[in-house]
Amino acid sequence: MLNSLSGRFLVLTTVFVMLAEVMIFVPSVARFREDYLLLRLERAQIASLALLADELIDAELERELLDNAGVFNVVLRRDEVRQLVLSSPIPEDISATFDMRDATPLTLLHDAMRRLLDPTDRIIRVMGSPVQDGGLLIEVTMETGPLRAAMIDYGLRILALSAVISVITALLLFLAVRAILVKPIKGVIAAMQAYADAPEDARRIIIPQAGIRELREAEQALASMQTQLTGALKQKDRLAGLGAAVSKISHDLRNMLTSAQLFTDRIEGSDDPLVKRLAPKLVNSITRAVNLCETVLVFGRVEEPPPALNRVNLAAIVSDVIDSERLAAGEHDISFAEDIPYSMTLRADGEQLYRVLANLVRNARQAILATGKPGEICITAGEDEETWWIHVADTGPGLPARAREHLFQPFQGGATKGGSGLGLAISADLVRGHGGRLELRRTDETGTEFVISLPKTSMALPAAAE
Structure with missing residues (x-):
């Protein structure tokens, strides 16, 4: 199957679709990381607003709010005042800070790939703008482990979906190619094989009927070539038959001319001046005719x-x-x-x-x-x-x-x-x-x-x- 046109087309289609999906994979993962971080900022803002609304929240509820937001602490800046709203112990020092307010697409792609390739669980600071004008700035500290795990899970789901899409697409294209290209090509091949069995038979000349322009042009060129070849073969047969017929005629004609040549030998002895003048030309003409009859068989063989x-x-x-x-x-x-x-x-x-x-x-x-x-x-x-x-x-x-x-x-x-x-x-x-x-x-x-x-x-x- 892989040696056929449709089989190779199936494989190539699958490969090209997967390549296209891989090219989409990196921006998709970067966008997922951005949404993940923005969601953590939004949850942290909601938790901080809950605390600001009721300052009597106990430590256990504060810890629950932080766990729900997936962060260690939340800093909210309102009215130019920077305020630590929620906090919990940080297991290690902060390794990097990411400001989501002015991140460019290239920066997001670069940070996403670095995080995906780095298996170490680190503590990072993430900064962004509060939603619904809830302040000037919000920042949180969080672990990268859950972020990387979520990115890997999302990436695997993207690749699995891409594989399914590519297989379905390749299968549909495979069936389309078989119906549109392979079947007409096989028809042309069958017509060529049938013509090769009896090229003298004009009924076996292909009749162009393909709907695709290129295939129809190929069928028309093949039909023209077959028509010329059939005509040439028929002419060759006629020439061969003519050569055989002329060879038979030349055999009897040579005998007749030989007899005429004997008579001209006697005519040369005539005393008539006109006969004496014309007799040599008559002898030459008959001699040429005899020589031509002797060589006509060779000409019948096209030589x-x-x-x-x-x-x-x-x-x-x-x-x-x-x-x-x-x-x-x-x-x-x-x-x-x-x-x-x-x-x-x-x-x-x-x-x-x-x-x-x-x-x-x-x-x-x-x-x-x-x-x-x-x-x-x-x-x-x-x-x-x-x-x-x-x-x-x-x-x-x-x-x-x-x-x-x-x-x-x-x-x-x-x-x-x-x-x-x-x-x-x-x-x-x-x-x-x-x-x-x-x-x-x-x-x-x-x-x-x-x-x-x-x-x-x-x-x-x-x-x-x-």
């Missing part, structure tokens, strides 16, 4: 094969990409431009770099076609001492807000209606495999521009792979 780095001519790759996209654009008013130094050679995987550029240019072409207006796609490149960079820019309508928010995320960052966003995700992975970066430089109503940065040193490859 890309490491790039086979070679020295490749960027202008030739860009030319192949533009020729393919120009054919796909057909008669639409889309112009293609390139500004690539003819001798610019990169250290990269030519096939993967072709896929990156083809994805970017294809997205740009589709974005321009969707507007129904003329447009231009431009590829430029350059280099410095550390980096090769390639810019792919278009004059399309720019990326929509959802595409910018989920850029490079598969099935979420599609730039066109019905798009899957796989092209950008694949391109980003391929560029990272080279140790480089694919970044969105700008996108607005005037167009979009992506930048590919490839390092000239191979030191960045391990970090990119990681």
